[in-house]
Amino acid sequence: MKVEPSAADLLDIARATLLADVAPSLPEDKRYAALMAANALAIAGRELAAPESTAAELARLEDLVPGGAPPGEASTALREANARLARAVREGRFDGGESRARLLAHLRQCVRSRLAVSNPRALARLERNAT
Amino acid sequence: MNALASAAAADPRARAQAWLAQACGARRLAIERWERLSGGAIQENIALDVTVEGGPHAGRHEWVLRTDAPSAVAVSHSRPEEFEILRAAHAAGVRVPEPLFLCRDGDGPDFFVMRRVPGVAAGHRLSKDERLVPDRAALARELGANLARLHAVKPPLAALAFLGEPPADHARATIAGYRRDLDALGAVRGEAWPALEWGLAWCARHAPAPLPSCLLHRDWRTGNYLVHEGHLAAVLDWEFAGWGDPREDLGWMLARCWRFARPDLEAGGIGTAEDFLAGYAEGGGRATIPQETRYWQVLAHLRWAVIALQQAERHRSGSQRSLELALTAHIVPELELEILELTQEAP
Numbered sequence: 095m096k097v098e099p100s101a102a103d104l105l106d107i108a109r110a111t112l113l114a115d116v117a118p119s120l121p122e123d124k125r126y127a128a129l130m131a132a133n134a135l136a137i138a139g140r141e142l143a144a145p146e147s148t149a150a151e152l153a154r155l156e157d158l159v160p161g162g163a164p165p166g167e168a169s170t171a172l173r174e175a176n177a178r179l180a181r182a183v184r185e186g187r188f189d190g191g192e193s194r195a196r197l198l199a200h201l202r203q204c205v206r207s208r209l210a211v212s213n214p215r216a217l218a219r220l221e222r223n224a225t
Numbered sequence: 226m227n228a229l230a231s232a233a234a235a236d237p238r239a240r241a242q243a244w245l246a247q248a249c250g251a252r253r254l255a256i257e258r259w260e261r262l263s264g265g266a267i268q269e270n271i272a273l274d275v276t277v278e279g280g281p282h283a284g285r286h287e288w289v290l291r292t293d294a295p296s297a298v299a300v301s302h303s304r305p306e307e308f309e310i311l312r313a314a315h316a317a318g319v320r321v322p323e324p325l326f327l328c329r330d331g332d333g334p335d336f337f338v339m340r341r342v343p344g345v346a347a348g349h350r351l352s353k354d355e356r357l358v359p360d361r362a363a364l365a366r367e368l369g370a371n372l373a374r375l376h377a378v379k380p381p382l383a384a385l386a387f388l389g390e391p392p393a394d395h396a397r398a399t400i401a402g403y404r405r406d407l408d409a410l411g412a413v414r415g416e417a418w419p420a421l422e423w424g425l426a427w428c429a430r431h432a433p434a435p436l437p438s439c440l441l442h443r444d445w446r447t448g449n450y451l452v453h454e455g456h457l458a459a460v461l462d463w464e465f466a467g468w469g470d471p472r473e474d475l476g477w478m479l480a481r482c483w484r485f486a487r488p489d490l491e492a493g494g495i496g497t498a499e500d501f502l503a504g505y506a507e508g509g510g511r512a513t514i515p516q517e518t519r520y521w522q523v524l525a526h527l528r529w530a531v532i533a534l535q536q537a538e539r540h541r542s543g544s545q546r547s548l549e550l551a552l553t554a555h556i557v558p559e560l561e562l563e564i565l566e567l568t569q570e571a572p
Contacts, residue, residue: 097294130548137555162492180417183426184404201420201565216559223566 102142109135140211147207148172154200155179158188240333241290245275248326254437255489262289268304268464270293272341289322292336301464302387305329308337309384309467313440318374320367322459343460344451351452352485352494357500359455365496367457368450368478369504376471376510378440391438391468399473399524401431406531410538418534424527424564431520436511438468445474446483447493475505475513476521481563482529483558491515523567 099107109132117128148168161183172200179197182188188197202220209217238259246254258274273288292304302310304327310511311324322339329335351357358364380391392398403425411417443465451458477483478501484494498515506512537554539545 105302112297127548130552134548135252137552166233173417176419177411177417180411180422181421183419186430188423189426189430197423198565198569199420199425201561204563205420205558205561212555212558216562220562 102139105135105139105142109139137211140214144207144211151204151207154203158182158193158196158200233235235525237292237333240330240370241328241336241338244328244330244332245338246329249277249282251277251282254278265431268292273338280409286326287341288338289341290338291369293542302435302466304335304337306387307463309387310440310463311337313378313382313385314375314442314460314466317378317440319371320457320459321463322461342451342453342459346448346451346461348483348485348494349568350450351447352490353486357405357452358495361490361496362500364455364457364545365454365492366501366504366507367384367493368445368492369506369510370508371457371460372442372445372474372478373505373508373510375442376439376474377466380438380440380468382440385440388467392435392470394432395438395470395473396428396432396435396524398519399469399528400425403527403531406535410534413538413542418530418561419560420564421527421530424523424561424568427568428520428524428527433520436470436472439471440466441469441471441474442466443469443474444523445478445486447479447495448483450452453509471511472513472518472521473524475502476518476523477525477528479515479518480522480525480529482526482560519567523564526560526563526567530557530564532562533557 112128112132112135117132120128152168152172152175155172155178159175159178161175161178183197188194194216206217206220209220238256242254242256245251247254255276256273257276258272260272261272262272264464267291271292273286273290275286275288277283277286291307308324308327311321314321315323322342325338325340327335327337345351345357380388390401403421407418407421442460444462445460449462450460479491479492479498481488481491484490487494490496491498498518502513502518504513533553533556536550538556540547540550541554
């Protein structure tokens with residue numbers, strides 16, 4: 095058994111303490127650093143809470159740039175497939191038609207999960223525009 | 226070097242005081258205030274209050290001394306180069322801190338001195354506080370008009386020979402450059418960025434016919450200029466200036482990433498694109514409609530994304546551990562989103 099409270103809880107309360115008890119009493123030039131630190135804790139907390147998406151992303155990549163997923167680590171397979179996609183995009187293989195639409199749907203999905211960690215406010219904009 | 230000179234080299238303030246006295250042809254020159262201003266990691270800005278006795282500069286002055294920070298990395302122009310760029314911009318009628326003296330005496334890092342300009346630069350304040358910017362349309366027009374004056378500076382210019390040859394096709398040259406940058410990052414990180422590659426491929430397909438090169442600021446945006454009493458007081462941070470297509474600066478200024486509290490105001494959270502571009506045309510710039518800048522906004526987001534990845538890598542690699550650099554990596558997904566939004570309609 096791990097000791098409770100959990101990492102996520104600790105990040106959360108550390109951030110709240112920083113914002114409520116530390117930042118307000120700092121001079122302006124130091125407050126900025128405290129706000130950055132609070133932001134970093136928030137990002138770390140969201141990353142811990144993010145749903146596992148490797149398998150789904152890998153499946154979409156296999157569909158876009160089939161390469162036969164090599165056996166072994168999923169993270170290695172993801173890296174390789176992602177690099178394959180980047181090369182194919184640069185070569186212009188997704189410039190038009192149906193493949194372009196499939197690529198954009200995939201990229202949108204990737205950006206969505208990255209924004210959920212990095213910047214949920216921008217994610218809200220994406221959801222708004224999509225509806 | 227005699228004893229006096231080596232003492233001066235050890236003490237930057239004493240060195241500056243002695244050197245400036247000579248540069249001003251003064252009988253006596255006293256630096257009464259020497260205060261570090263918040264600056265970048267690369268440059269250091271020091272506020273000077275100076276009294277000059279005798280010579281053509283006799284009187285009291287408020288200046289800024291700009292020099293390399295101890296941790297400087299060679300990614301931007303040197304101080305002497307920046308001084309020449311500032312002179313060219315000043316001569317063209319762009320509102321900048323007037324460049325006064327350049328010191329390359331070899332007794333310490335090069336520095337230059339410019340007139341100190343009052344004003345506020347902070348983007349979150351300028352975009353939000355109506356008291357700082359009572360007339361947003363007027364400020365947006367001033368930003369456009371001043372940029373047009375800068376763009377009237379055309380190559381070649383002997384004083385700016387260090388900028389190299391102007392690119393024949395700026396858009397295509399920058400696309401090739403960003404691809405090289407991504408390849409270099411990818412080799413170190415074992416990563417790839419398909420959304421950025423999509424943006425680059427889109428830009429390669431839609432590249433417009435190039436315009437003749439002119440002097441670009443390459444970081445003309447809210448946060449990099451001072452506003453005083455509601456008006457543009459001075460454009461700062463000239464270390465990325467270079468020759469290129471004038472539309473790059475327009476797209477950079479209009480890109481979403483510099484709008485702070487007012488994402489609805491395309492011109493740096495200050496005014497509308499229409500006001501900014503009207504000022505640009507009034508100042509002698511090429512007539513441009515907002516739709517024309519969309520292409521350059523895509524390139525702007527790509528450029529910022531590549532820079533953000535490079536900055537984050539400086540932290541990740543351990544070469545410069547910094548919270549600010551680390552967080553820069555988390556700006557990239559938002560830039561990718563903007564690139565996808567801007568490129569989804571056109572094929």
